[in-house]
Amino acid sequence: xxxxxxxxxxxxxxxxxxxxxxVLVANDSYAFNELKELLDTTDxxxxxxxxxxxxxxxxxxxxxxxEKKPNTRYKISERGRSAFKKHLxxxxxxxxxxxx
Amino acid sequence: MRKESAQSDIESIRQLMERSVKFVSLSGLSGILAxxxxxxxxxxxxxxxxxxxxxxxxEYQGNIPxxxxxxxxxxxxxxxxxxxxxWFSFRKAxxxxxxxxxxxxxxxxxxxxxxxxxxxxxxxxxxxxxxYNLIGASVLLFYGLALINASSSLFEEVRYxxxxxxxxxxVATLFPGYALFFWAMGFxxxxxxxxxxxxxxxxx
Numbered sequence: 100x101x102x103x104x105x106x107x108x109x110x111x112x113x114x115x116x117x118x119x120x121x122v123l124v125a126n127d128s129y130a131f132n133e134l135k136e137l138l139d140t141t142d143x144x145x146x147x148x149x150x151x152x153x154x155x156x157x158x159x160x161x162x163x164x165x166e167k168k169p170n171t172r173y174k175i176s177e178r179g180r181s182a183f184k185k186h187l188x189x190x191x192x193x194x195x196x197x198x199x
Numbered sequence: 200m201r202k203e204s205a206q207s208d209i210e211s212i213r214q215l216m217e218r219s220v221k222f223v224s225l226s227g228l229s230g231i232l233a234x235x236x237x238x239x240x241x242x243x244x245x246x247x248x249x250x251x252x253x254x255x256x257x258e259y260q261g262n263i264p265x266x267x268x269x270x271x272x273x274x275x276x277x278x279x280x281x282x283x284x285x286w287f288s289f290r291k292a293x294x295x296x297x298x299x300x301x302x303x304x305x306x307x308x309x310x311x312x313x314x315x316x317x318x319x320x321x322x323x324x325x326x327x328x329x330x331y332n333l334i335g336a337s338v339l340l341f342y343g344l345a346l347i348n349a350s351s352s353l354f355e356e357v358r359y360x361x362x363x364x365x366x367x368x369x370v371a372t373l374f375p376g377y378a379l380f381f382w383a384m385g386f387x388x389x390x391x392x393x394x395x396x397x398x399x400x401x402x403x
Binding site for chain 1: 205206208209211212215216217218219220296298301302
């Protein structure tokens, strides 16, 4: 039997990164501050994991200013969306196998 | 990675996808109370219009004091419902540990607000031009459309509440003399029914 652990996405195995990607898959875009509130985390922690997702090109960033305040928004990329799907499938597979 | 961890990952994904899209803090209780306010309002309106015997609404055209009183009653019902809705959402948000003013509630207000503001202007135009017999239907129809528009940011069941309001609104256009009756049904009974369903499903 194939080992489902191999199909887990290394990047998304981290809980916060998985959460960020989940929110972006369900929404057109989300701002940094909105993510911070929703996920109840700190600036530094969120920034670190967003950087990691950016590096993998799982998400894309647009920076703009609203009334002189920086507004940084994130979107999921096609690469991120398919990685998320694969990771979900692997999680599902894992649960199925361990039920047996 | 163990099975529990995989399961809790999936659970957290499910919750976040819902919470990031939907305003989950709306309480069923506010639906029930809004329905009760609407029924109380309707009974006051009934006294204003019919004063004991049934007259078709077409006959109170031009009777301005009554129209003003009806608008005051309707506004009081609306304000009481909004305050109640805000109060119960505030309490539920506290319990769920979510924020009441976030991306989802802003999005919800826009989705509800556009059809409601347009409907409000249209209904005022009806009042201004003396088409009193279509006011009840117009309010029900625009409210139904607003609910359907907002349902993707709320619970899925809101969509069905919207369809019911539309059905009652359409029937109300066919029986222009009985607007108050349909109004009490759409805003009173339906809200109480919907609120009780939501309360037993999500709030306990």
